[in-house]
Amino acid sequence: MDGQRVPLYWPRPDVRGKQAGLINLRMSDHKLLPAWREQSLGRRGFLRVSAATAATVALVAAGCTTDPPEPVKVDPFLLTLPTTDAGLFFFAYLLAIAQATVFQKVADTPPTDFTATDRAVFTDLRDHAVINRELLRRIIDPTGAAALLPADFAFSLASLTLTTRAGALAAAQQLADLAAAAYPTVLPLLSPAALLPRTLLLKMSSVHARHAATLRDLRTPGSFAADDAVFTTGLFAGQLRTKTPLETLAVLAPFFAPYVISAGNLPLPV
Amino acid sequence: MKLISLLDQLAAAPASAAAPRRALLQHLGRAAMAALPLAAALPAAASTKDTAYDALTQLLLLERLQLALYARALAAPGLIPAAQTPDFQRLRTHQEQHVAFLTQALQTAGSLVPALPTFDFSGRRGVAANPELFPGVLSNYDAFLALAQQLEDLGVRLYKTHAFAIVNDAQLTNAVLRLHAVEAQHSAHVRGLRQGRGAVVATWPSDADAVIARPAAAQVLTTAATGGEENIVQYLTPGKPIVFSEFLLIRDNTAIHDSALPEAFDEPVNSAIAQAALNLFI
Numbered sequence: 177m178d179g180q181r182v183p184l185y186w187p188r189p190d191v192r193g194k195q196a197g198l199i200n201l202r203m204s205d206h207k208l209l210p211a212w213r214e215q216s217l218g219r220r221g222f223l224r225v226s227a228a229t230a231a232t233v234a235l236v237a238a239g240c241t242t243d244p245p246e247p248v249k250v251d252p253f254l255l256t257l258p259t260t261d262a263g264l265f266f267f268a269y270l271l272a273i274a275q276a277t278v279f280q281k282v283a284d285t286p287p288t289d290f291t292a293t294d295r296a297v298f299t300d301l302r303d304h305a306v307i308n309r310e311l312l313r314r315i316i317d318p319t320g321a322a323a324l325l326p327a328d329f330a331f332s333l334a335s336l337t338l339t340t341r342a343g344a345l346a347a348a349q350q351l352a353d354l355a356a357a358a359y360p361t362v363l364p365l366l367s368p369a370a371l372l373p374r375t376l377l378l379k380m381s382s383v384h385a386r387h388a389a390t391l392r393d394l395r396t397p398g399s400f401a402a403d404d405a406v407f408t409t410g411l412f413a414g415q416l417r418t419k420t421p422l423e424t425l426a427v428l429a430p431f432f433a434p435y436v437i438s439a440g441n442l443p444l445p446v
Numbered sequence: 447m448k449l450i451s452l453l454d455q456l457a458a459a460p461a462s463a464a465a466p467r468r469a470l471l472q473h474l475g476r477a478a479m480a481a482l483p484l485a486a487a488l489p490a491a492a493s494t495k496d497t498a499y500d501a502l503t504q505l506l507l508l509e510r511l512q513l514a515l516y517a518r519a520l521a522a523p524g525l526i527p528a529a530q531t532p533d534f535q536r537l538r539t540h541q542e543q544h545v546a547f548l549t550q551a552l553q554t555a556g557s558l559v560p561a562l563p564t565f566d567f568s569g570r571r572g573v574a575a576n577p578e579l580f581p582g583v584l585s586n587y588d589a590f591l592a593l594a595q596q597l598e599d600l601g602v603r604l605y606k607t608h609a610f611a612i613v614n615d616a617q618l619t620n621a622v623l624r625l626h627a628v629e630a631q632h633s634a635h636v637r638g639l640r641q642g643r644g645a646v647v648a649t650w651p652s653d654a655d656a657v658i659a660r661p662a663a664a665q666v667l668t669t670a671a672t673g674g675e676e677n678i679v680q681y682l683t684p685g686k687p688i689v690f691s692e693f694l695l696i697r698d699n700t701a702i703h704d705s706a707l708p709e710a711f712d713e714p715v716n717s718a719i720a721q722a723a724l725n726l727f728i
Contacts, residue, residue: 280699300648303706310693310700315682320693356631360623363609364616372681378609379680379711381623382602383650385630386712390649392631393638398533400635401540401628414543415624416631446616 253434259441261370264362265315267421272309274428275351277331279305282344289341308380315373331431349391355384357419365443420445496717501608503560506548507724508604512597513541514565522584563728579664591640592658596671598633603715605629651675652709670723674713
């Protein structure tokens with residue numbers, strides 16, 4: 177049939193309202209055509225028709241039907257980190273939220289078997305983590321006015337035993353080790369254009385390593401920079417075992433449930 | 447540090463460099479000027495002009511110095527208590543690995559590896575008639591720990607200074623950042639050991655730390671190790687200090703103790719001051 181020369185779906189003026197629902201047209205509409213064959217399209221009409229033809233061809237080629245599309249379900253619990261530097265700062269912010277939540281809880285309600293030294297250390301850890309968290313928040317959102325996360329987003333403490341010294345130190349060490357391991361991979365991913373915030377993160381990174389060593393030594397004296405934290409052999413011998421943002425988020429994932437953090441936009445470590 | 451390139455910078459330093467230079471002099475505070483003819487005369491910006499070669503050789507010198515200190519301390523009979531011997535064996539092993547890594551990095555780049563200096567931990571710089579600046583570091587455990595802490599603190603700061611000096615080798619930059627973190631764990635541990643011996647010291651540089659007493663001629667070591675750690679002025683925008691009091695509030699349960707603000711940030715060190723401190727042992 178000659179539908180290619182005279183597009184099949186060009187509506188009559190009285191059904192032009194259907195134009196918006198282009199993909200709703202059915203083959204049955206073709207019976208409208210004969211009465212319109214003789215009409216000239218005109219330049220504007222031609223352009224519209226050819227564009228619409230191209231769109232339909234593309235839809236069909238892409239395997240799409242011309243039926244109404246199913247609405248895409250937006251996962252309300254999926255949080256996708258932004259691209260580039262902003263995503264890395266947000267990643268560091270989530271890490272700071274995790275640390276600050278645990279340190280705050282332990283500092284507020286210390287386990288009964290905590291020593292005076294333990295309590296003093298956790299007071300400092302809490303302060304440092306709050307500074308990190310609030311500063312990162314300002315880096316992401318300089319006005320401090322935006323809601324960066326859903327209101328019910330939280331780091332869950334439910335799976336942690338923070339009522340005993342052993343449990344509190346184990347949880348705190350896990351997070352301090354995580355931050356110490358994450359920063360050396362995040363820092364080189366930041367663009368040189370972010371010089372000042374990158375410098376601040378560099379200044380924080382060694383404090384994270386100090387926290388890790390402090391908590392390790394509190395938990396098991398002499399376990400600072402132990403073999404599970406530092407490479408023992410090979411080219412990297414004597415260097416910290418680091419974690420990529422993806423590896424770090426995998427550790428944090430159970431604590432942020434039901435929210436899921438997607439790091440798909442973050443730059444990849446080299 | 448390349449003396450020639452630094453002297454070039456001195457000659458080229460514009461008149462406006464006077465202000466930072468004054469700031470540097472103020473910053474040095476009680477430091478004995480006689481001990482740092484080079485460092486004191488340098489423009490403050492000199493530290494940012496270090497080449498990757500300057501950075502790697504200076505880090506290598508520091509690691510070699512730390513390795514020599516731990517090796518000699520472990521060999522000194524009765525200096526390190528048996529309970530802490532494994533700790534210092536680990537520190538020595540790490541420093542050995544760091545020296546090997548940095549040496550290999552220089553060799554791989556086809557660069558000259560500087561000759562190993564003869565280190566003198568007395569501070570006499572190899573001349574018996576010179577006054578002893580660090581008495582007892584290889585016979586008194588507390589004196590040894592104090593020096594170890596200052597060198598580890600200096601290590602953390604020097605790695606920070608040079609972290610992004612290696613602009614054309616991403617793998618090497620990553621390695622420097624991993625080494626930086628290990629130095630920080632070392633520093634925290636040595637500080638913890640001093641705490642256990644009754645010293646007033648936190649596992650991170652703190653205003654509350656008791657000052658490690660040094661003769662004037664050795665003051666530059668203290669300046670290099672912790673000078674400026676009391677800094678509470680940080681920047682996100684050039685020339686506009688972050689107003690922490692805007693977002694650390696009692697209302698939001700984000701208030702902190704005043705002492706915590708400088709503790710939350712470890713500071714870098716001017717590489718010329720670091721070199722002046724390292725030179726005390728050569």
